[in-house]
Amino acid sequence: MRRIKRRHRHRPTNNNRPPKQEDDDEEEEEHDQKPYILQLPVHIITEIFCKIPTKTLIQCKRVSKSWRCWFSDPQFTRELFSRTPASLWVTGHFLVDLDRIGSQSNVALQLFSNLRALCMTVVGSCNGFLCHYDFNSDFTRHLHISNPVTCEFFSLPIPSNRDSGDCYGFGFSPISDVYKLVRVSSLGGEPDQVMVLTVGFGIWRNIGHPGYSFYRVNPRHGIYLNGVLHWIGRSCRDRSRRLICVFDVESERFQELPLPLSSQNLRRTYFKLGILKGWLSVIHKVNDVISVWVMKDYGVKESWTKENEFKKPVGSFVTSTMKFTEQGKVLGLHHNQLMAYTLATTSLVRVQVDGLPSWISEAWELVPSFVSLKDIAGGLQHEGTICQS
Template identity: 45%
Template sequence: MKKTQVCHSHPPTDRGGPPSQEDEEEEHHQKPYILHLPDHITMEIFCKIPTKTLFHCKRVCKSWRSCLSDPEFTKHLFSRTRPCLVVSGYTIPEPAGHFLVYLDTDLSANDAVFRLSTRVGRDCSTFIRGSCNGFIFYDIERFDGSHQLYLSNPITGESLTVPQPTKPCFKPILGFGFAPIAEVYKVVWIDENQDVNIFTVGSGIWREIGSLPCTPLRHTDFYLNGFLYWIARPRNTIFVSAFDVERERFQDLVLPRSWWVDEEVFKYSLGDLQGCLAFFVIRICDVSVWVMRESWTKELEIRDPNSFIGAPILRFTEERKVLMLRSDKLVSYNLATSGNVEVELDGFPSFVKNAWNLTPSFLSLQDI
């Protein structure tokens, strides 16, 4: 890990020569007490600070900024950071924006919601197409049908433009994931001809690797443990199409045979349940949750007399609550009591357009 710099309480005096022992001792006493701590103690403290507070710590002094910019430390910090949600929404008359939202009960109200800066133009619509390891993959759809793709780290405020493939496409299927062995990030672009193009971040070029036998149904991907997943629908069949980001190969996962039991299925989606791929079957008044371990297993049935009406499940919390996006509201459903409440926090948008799971990262886009 690179050596941290000294954070001075005021600029040192320039005496035109190397610092003497007296200068070094004076400088040592002028530093705040917390800066006398060994680096490993400071880093351990940082790992316990909420993301919003840690974001402001980076602006305190050069020493802390250097620590929170070190690639090795940011990777370690990421491994110990709790996940949260990125919410896209608005409150009239305020403009739309993106918010980092923690729903943990041990955080203060000031740390629960953090508004992020986003690049949203007047002549376009900005969509989150994926997230992976703290990075968000954005797609800006312009009125002329063109796309501007870019990656963003909402914590560091950095963004990186991803060029379009040379072959234009009005409604591409997009994906963003991480290859854990090569330690590279890749963007997937599938055009209307089902041709698959891969862009390795940092390479500057697109590569075509072949074509799909069927078109993925959803325009947003789901990344988990080195794979990108889409729900595919060739003819009258529905299955999960999985893309190995490392090997750049597709494979098919057959869905459980008994998931379609009646004609009341309103919607279905993919998600993450305790690190495993989950398949959510949403009916008018209940949701069935299937989990892929060695095979598909029906994990639980969520019933709601007030009707889910297609509400996608975002995450299961440790308090046995289910976070869902119903209409334009974020709802917390209690599995123990079968009751649900609308999420209301200071600074939280009144109307929610979309929400994604995200683990915040201080890793710079320049280091990937």
């Protein structure tokens, strides 16, 4: 098959100009009234900010108009995003420093709480943005894109047909510079249908059949990497054979990638896709043994490499595995609590983070971004803006 090698590229920052001003008052602000750090050359300020923890930067943005001005400049925020480490986003809009998981000084930062009452499920994550699906008690459905760091969200149109058993994917095309939401409708014996929404245009397009079966796929959200969405699917010709279904966000075409091991025995084998150290990864479980594989040369079957192998600690823990740390720990959810499994001692312990709720329904690895939703949706009107609480 054709190899897909694309990377999310941002426009380079122009280090010879200051960030845009938000209003006339800020343009007239005297140079000597700005904080000393903001009087430094732009490239030096960027270097400094890239070394500051994300939670501290979020708090800095609230200090004054000068600080908000810096964090509203599109080119600066894109440069910052490209050099920001991943954090853990937890239901209720809490942000946790992944590199300090387990540290007594690690404190969760609550971003905004106005959405906590909504029963939202994340169906995709891309470039610091989250795509939420919300099914209310009055049986109305909603789709939202949010940036939990800038406290913005807007609504997307809902497809007209029913969505029982749907798979979603949220991705970015670095060629066209657009974001797209993909929905694959799977209704058992009926052929699957693929619909695509380009963010900012407001119209769902039916692009036909994927050529693969997504029936009873788990998990149902696509994994985004370098302009491509990935799901575990099945061959239409041989439903017992599972594979990686690949959707190119730019061309809107499906291809396939092989799994690292045979998947003929569906009852005893479990696969979960993810991203590990920038590589496409697969967690493979058969009986009581869990193996973690990474594809080091994208698209090449022979490049699948086993990174870890361990005994299953608890029944459901593997299905919610989120992160493998440098300290030899596996992070995941078990009974709606954040837990860590230590490979060396094969022990499972609860991870304590000050400020984090005791009950967690969902958690995602997320690279925080200060890029505004206005920069990705063009002239799309926001349904509402959520302010920081």
